[in-house]
Amino acid sequence: MNIGKTQLLKIAEKNYSGLFLEDAEGERAFLPKIFASEDAEIGDEMEVFVYQDDDKLKATTEKPNAEVGEFAIMTCVQSLPTGAFMDWGIIKDLFVPYKQQKAKIIEGKRYLVYVYVDEFLDLITGTTRYKRNPHYENLPLQRGEKVHLMVAGESELGWNVVINKQYIGLIYTSDVYKKLFPLSEEVGFIKSIREDGKIDVSLQPEGYENIDEFQKIILDKLEINYGLLYLSDQSTPEEIKDELQMSKKNFKKAIGGLYRDKKIEILEDKIKLIAEA
Incomplete structure (x- = not known):
């Protein structure tokens, strides 16, 4: 079962409260009745997003704003001393622990959040602390490629951005020809990909x-x-x-x-x- 990912699962069992969906290895996730089609039959395949709720695997037909390994702009719905709950587009909110907050998250405000699986707790978790691309080998990007950008914030060299919801890049100040704002979304172009995984981006095509x-x-x-x-x-x-x-x-x-x-x-x-x- 791919936790925090959208995937195809087969209906293995039905009851009055919903469906039990199963992967090829026999692992199951529960889909509540509100997300199940009335004409669903055992053996049918469904595309669902799988997440955790009270140590149980659940599924939903809702589309999250970000899956594991992706960034998204999310609004805080509740802030507690231990952490913050973010609206990420599905019925269950995403938890960002206090230690994973770059600055204290405030209820009602929007933040750029990265979704990952905590290696110690094995739970889907959010963080606003990120410095560089976790994986930089064989990046599926080409020089000159048109990409979607989410503006993270300004730095000494320019503006940090998230490319296609997955990769961190930089627009140098010399390549900025319009006003940018944190959390705005823009169209950009890959300028260069360095050996260390750093990606330079331009707001305009070259050549x-x-x-x-x-x-x-x-x-x-x-x-x-x-x-x-x-x-x-x-x-x-x-x-x-x-x-x-x-x-x-x-x-x-x-x-x-x-x-x-x-x-x-x-x-x-x-x-x-x-x-x-």
């Missing part, structure tokens, strides 16, 4: 092959601004960043391509959209 995205941003902004955009080669990186959330380097590449395609005019202090005939 001319991705310039279409930047050109679209500029054209959309020109449409909104009645065909004029008061940015040019002479504009500062900060001005371009504030207006378009892109680097000056990518801005110059994009307007160069738009100029060659005769979609814009480049004037001394602005660019102008060329009306189609």
Whole structure:
């Protein structure tokens, strides 16, 4: 039985309160009646999430915000001296022990939580203490790959982020071209993966092959601004960043391509959209 994971289990027994589901080794988890289909029959397979409740294995058809080995943004529903209970999307709350809290968790607030199985207690547990990727060999990520990001917080070098709910990465300050906020969700791109497992991430794709995205941003902004955009080669990186959330380097590449395609005019202090005939 894969504790803390969604899996296919077979119905082995039915009673008035629910179903007993079984894996290939004969281990069982109980699915309460509220999650069971009325037409479920013994021998049928069901996709369920398996968790622990009072030292017993239970199953649910609900989808947790994070499974074991994943991060999710969760709201604290109760804070006690011994730890905090977090809403992670299923009927039973996730417990984060006091010793696993980076800072005291406060009821009603949202936190980035990592879900794991405590090796001593053998219980599904949450933590807000994390420093690096627990497994960094053969990461299933490629340079340039588009990924989902959850912003963890700011550091001396930039912003720490969680990639695809599983891996910790860093966006260097020099690669930040828009305002970021802790616990916000963004789209990013893998910039590099180092031998020690550290992952560098960018908010924008690199290279001319991705310039279409930047050109679209500029054209959309020109449409909104009645065909004029008061940015040019002479504009500062900060001005371009504030207006378009892109680097000056990518801005110059994009307007160069738009100029060659005769979609814009480049004037001394602005660019102008060329009306189609």
